Amino acid sequence: MPVQSDLTVDVVDITDPDDPRVDDFRDLNAADRRPDLAVLPGGEAGKGLVIAEGVTVVERMIASRFAPHALLGVRGRVEQLAAALSRPELTGTPFYRVSAEVMAAIVGFHLNRGVLAAAHRPPPLTVPEVLAGARTVVVLEGVNDHENIGSIFRNAAGLGVDALLFGARCSDPLYRRSVRVSMGHALLVPFARCRTWPDDLAEVQQAGFSLVALTPGEGSVPLHDAVGAARTAFLVGAEGPGLSEATMRRCDVRARIPMSRGTDSLNVATAAAIAFYERSRSLEAQSS
Secondary structure: OOOOOOOOOEEEEOOOOOOHHHHHHOOOOOOOOOOOOOEOOOOOEOOOEEEEEOHHHHHHHHOOOOOEEEEEEOHHHHHHOOOHHHOHHHOOOEEEEOOHHHHHHHHOOOOOOOEEEEEEOOOOEOHHHHHOOOOEEEEEEOOOOHHHHHHHHHHHHHOOOOEEEEOOOOOOOOOHHHHHHOOOHHHOOOEEEOOOOOOHHHHHHHOOOEEEEEOOOOOOEEHHHOOOOOOEEEEEEEOOOEOOHHHHHOOOEEEEOOOOOOOOOOOHHHHHHHHHHHHHHHHHHHHO
16 A cells, blocks of 8 residues: 655565564563663663553654654554654654554554654753743652653643652653543653752742642641632652651642542542642632
8 A cells, every 4th residue: 555645754664573673662671671761670771661552642752852763553543643643853754654453462462552753862951941831740759659650640630730750769651651640741741850859849949939749637627718829839648658757748739639538538630630629720710
């Protein structure tokens, strides 16, 4: 079947799953070989690639600062992605076209979504860069579940949060599962890692943010009473332990989500989404 003439990518047919040109997509589930690992389990350097999976996520990667250097997909995905694959910035980028069977042999499992893109990681953003111009941010401490991180990115994108900051003991936000669960918003919503935790929170406060610790603990106020500052940073912790006491002491206010039936907490991504919604309502009321 002929390739559309207006595509800027180079469509290359691959029939051998051992072809070295597709090594950046190989063994995606292998803990000791995954191409999206910056550091391998043995401590040696990994490829540290960012892998986008599925049509929507690949489209968002192409529109982000994570410029793909290669794509891998079945024939039908070339057609579905035709508009994105015609963008001038992709000129000369290879799209390796394969059968579903060859793709499964390359990645190590059957990939229902049928398309992947790989990008090198650009230089990381700094805390001042992601805070500039932001009104609402979320700061994570100890959040090490990739799906929760992906969900928080997606919630942030949908509910008006401008940026994410990652504190101590957080997992890699660019792991393939996080990017997939975020529906690609991990590539679009700005984020930065805090270098000195929790001292970096002073930098957030100095930028004019009110630090709101989400916790059901003693001394917390109802959430809707804590979201009205001109610039607000929500702090969320890991499932179970939540935020550390040292971190909460740095915050301006502790806020809780009122709950019923003896429930003491929610999933971290769900709790964050409720906070984001309350914040968006507050900002809307202020502007009306």
